[in-house]
Amino acid sequence: MSAGPPNEALLPLLVAPLRARPGRLLRLVLWSLVEAVPALLAGHVVALAVDRGFAAGHPLRGLAWLALMGLGVFAGTWATRQAYPLLAEVVEPFRDDLVRQVAQGSLRQAVSGRSVDASGVSRLTLQVEMVREAYAGVLMVVRGFLLTVGGALIGMVFLAPLVLLLVAPPLLAGLALFLVLLRRMATAQRDVIVADERVAETVGAACAAVRDIAACGAESGVRDHLAERIDAQAAASRRLAALMPARVLCLVVAGWLPLLLLLVAAPGLRAGGLSTGAVLGAVTYVMSGLQPAVRSLIQGLGGSGLRLAVALRRIRAAYPPPSPQPGPKEDSARTLPQPRTTAPTAYDVALTAVTFAYGVGADPVFRDLDLTLPEGGHLAVVGPSGIGKSTLAGLISGTLEPESGQIRLGGHPPGALPPEALSARRVLVPQEAYVFSGSLMDNLRYLRPDACEDEVVAAVEAVGAAPLVTRLGGIGTLIDPATLSSGERQQIALVRAYLSPAPLVVLDEATCHLDPAAEARAEEAFTRRPGSLVVVAHRISSALRARHVLVLDGSRVVSGAHQEVLERSPLYRDLVGYWSDDDELSETGAGNEEVPVGNDVVVRANLPRSRS
Incomplete structure (x- = not known):
């Protein structure tokens, strides 16, 4: 298992939110300096209270000095209260950037043809919230450590510089030991998260394929595989648990050893001329400053810090930022096609030896399918429910990636196209149309923002949506998707x-909620529209309007003109309403070939170029 990006790779990302808001950072630093006052003055005040108050026979003066320390604590608490909102103003934008990265990464994967694991997206979304909380915790812990330890060490310099020779070496040694341990703990924490995700993926895949597993008699193999995943998860958890007690050693070295050395050296310090108050002040710096700060740092970085580093790396690995486009001086052979402002002049859809199945071990929906739709073609896909019509639409439009074979849209594989280029080459309208809250004009121009009002009105008239637009109040009206029927949403789409x-x-059954007359008008509009049209037919009338028909019946694929398919496909005759006793009609036809291979049928459906 790879170690992932080094810690240095995460540091600029964690510092960037602070640098992006210098004004808030300056205010945070100023309030932090006020917050450091108690740590800076604690030892001095105790030394003065003892030497000039209690030890000198003036207890009231000693109490006065201690009361002054109480005022310092109050000032530090007030500064902490002022600093929290400033930290929130830094953390929340950082969280928003991560959410945007996950959302954009998911969309890039979807439009590139790669499948998107919904459970994985959900887990990563939860990890974004984990990063937000952990980042806030780490900022508080690190800031508090720097303020407290810095104030205590500066106070010791002015109180008794000799004390630093006893305090600083074990403090630095304990912190160095903790940093070494922290790297190993980060690796172990990542292993635990990865093992947990693999268990979840294995269980999810097994639940989704339980029928196939039972039918194939593969229960024992699946059970053994899942047991291996669970054992790996348990082993990773044990490795992490074994490292946790080592944090106590770091605390002992950095927090308690300075106190022990100070107490052992106290008689010598007194003999060297250091006052009793100064010794007690140094002990105060260690016990009220160094020890709590070191404990908070070790607990915070050992908890929130580990979660922050691991979750952030997981997000960056799953959804990396998009790579910058190559400049004009780079090798043009490696540049991706750029989005076009106009449609390609030559545009064929070609599927070559395409095989597709939903999940490992599932029966293929298509096996070695060849299909060519030339530019300007009009194809209707017909077949019973669940036969694979929507799957074919997803393969053609690039929302599904084939298991094997090639798909070309205008000569380019859809998975290799940037989202803008893919959107410029095809538009898919599914059965459940997407409409968002906002103006009707924005919804209609969603795929072409530069369309003028006259063009929008012409499109509304052509598709037959003018009555709907009038009822809603015009193209400039605001709409609420929840108030629209399924058919109204389809007309907008x-x-x-x-x-x-x-x-x-x-x-893809994009007119199933329309009445036959509205469906006919919409499809006829798309027939007159320049370009190619693929219709997954909801009614047989869609096939009658198409120039070419593709029939999926589970055992073979038959394609051709309406009359030709009517003669060759019993299923199509049933769908159209023609009944014939002769099911052994000629199996030959221009541009169609069927080659049986074992129990499979390799289908080639090469549609002739339209002459109209």
């Missing part, structure tokens, strides 16, 4: 797709 500059439109 259809207008949006019609306005899109993409040369390929994929309608």
